[in-house]
Amino acid sequence: MPPPPREDAPERYPIVITGLVNQFGEQRVHDNLELKVRRGEILGVVGGSGTGKSVLMRTIIGLQQPAEGNVEVFGRSITQAEPDEQIGVRDRWGVLFQGGALFSTLTVGENVQVPLKQFYPEIDKQLLAEIARYKVLLSGLPEEAVNKFPAELSGGMKKRAGLARALALDPELLFLDEPTAGLDPIGAARFDQLTRELQETLGLTVFLITHDLDTLYAICDRVAVLADKKVIAVGTIPELLETEHPWIQEYFNGPRGRAAADQKGGKGPSRSRSQFKAMDKRAKRRA
Numbered sequence: 001m002p003p004p005p006r007e008d009a010p011e012r013y014p015i016v017i018t019g020l021v022n023q024f025g026e027q028r029v030h031d032n033l034e035l036k037v038r039r040g041e042i043l044g045v046v047g048g049s050g051t052g053k054s055v056l057m058r059t060i061i062g063l064q065q066p067a068e069g070n071v072e073v074f075g076r077s078i079t080q081a082e083p084d085e086q087i088g089v090r091d092r093w094g095v096l097f098q099g100g101a102l103f104s105t106l107t108v109g110e111n112v113q114v115p116l117k118q119f120y121p122e123i124d125k126q127l128l129a130e131i132a133r134y135k136v137l138l139s140g141l142p143e144e145a146v147n148k149f150p151a152e153l154s155g156g157m158k159k160r161a162g163l164a165r166a167l168a169l170d171p172e173l174l175f176l177d178e179p180t181a182g183l184d185p186i187g188a189a190r191f192d193q194l195t196r197e198l199q200e201t202l203g204l205t206v207f208l209i210t211h212d213l214d215t216l217y218a219i220c221d222r223v224a225v226l227a228d229k230k231v232i233a234v235g236t237i238p239e240l241l242e243t244e245h246p247w248i249q250e251y252f253n254g255p256r257g258r259a260a261a262d263q264k265g266g267k268g269p270s271r272s273r274s275q276f277k278a279m280d281k282r283a284k285r286r287a
């Protein structure tokens with residue numbers, strides 16, 4: 001009989017972080033940080049400003065070399081690999097950076113083609129253009145956006161264009177750094193919905209950094225909380241509410257947290273509880 005899969009096998013946990021230390025000069029940002037991301041979940045990552053959420057994301061995708069510790073993505077150590085050894089995993093993730101990070105001199109379609117050309121230089125022009133067009137539509141942009149430059153797009157459209165580029169390589173893992181920041185509430189809710197739909201239809205695992213409480217309630221299966229240089233807790237919102245940590249209590253039980261919970265439920269605490277149950281169910285299904 002084959003041995004049972006390791007508890008932290010990459011099929012269950014595409015990202016496994018152990019003993020992570022990140023330091024800039026005297027400033028230690030992460031100290032012995034541990035985190036495992038489950039396959040197929042949307043993991044919300046929250047924490048006060050400067051707690052190292054973006055640094056954590058950059059470390060996972062190999063843009064930040066940590067002082068100590070290990071980051072495994074799909075069972076491959078990112079921290080110990082040379083950049084060209086990471087090829088083979090790097091095309092399995094897509095990233096939407098804060099602000100979109102689009103090339104301003106390229107059209108939206110050409111922006112989406114950048115990673116395709118990088119990883120598949122042999123693809124002919126016509127196919128490149130066709131794939132880019134498809135990704136733009138998949139991200140909810142109208143077809144004419146393909147030939148527009150970033151400066152011609154609204155904030156929400158720029159985010160979608162960044163998302164189209166993040167989806168260019170058909171990733172299994174999607175990193176979103178504050179995707180709804182700067183969007184009006186309707187635009188933010190639509191972006192959340194799109195994220196959830198893409199996650200479900202494409203079977204993505206999503207690492208989502210956010211300050212947006214509505215996003216956490218609407219689409220996240222679990223939430224990881226960064227504080228004290230570590231991930232101090234990870235779980236569904238009801239599970240987090242059971243922890244005593246003052247930042248967690250203030251964040252979720254403060255006026256904005258309660259408003260987000262109530263708004264999500266629509267009619268106050270009883271509806272919020274059913275929302276919590278739905279979150280619990282989703283998290284258990286993916287566990």
Ligand SMILES: Nc1ncnc2c1ncn2[C@@H]1O[C@H](COP(=O)(O)OP(=O)(O)OP(=O)(O)O)[C@@H](O)[C@H]1O
Pocket residue numbers: 024029047048049050051052053054055056
């Ligand atoms: N390249 C760098 N050099 C020096 N310090 C850095 C560098 N990158 C990040 N830092 C510092 O690391 C800390 C964490 O930064 P990071 O951007 O990860 O925070 P964050 O949690 O994403 O914050 P926010 O919610 O405001 O976006 C900050 O104090 C920042 O100044």
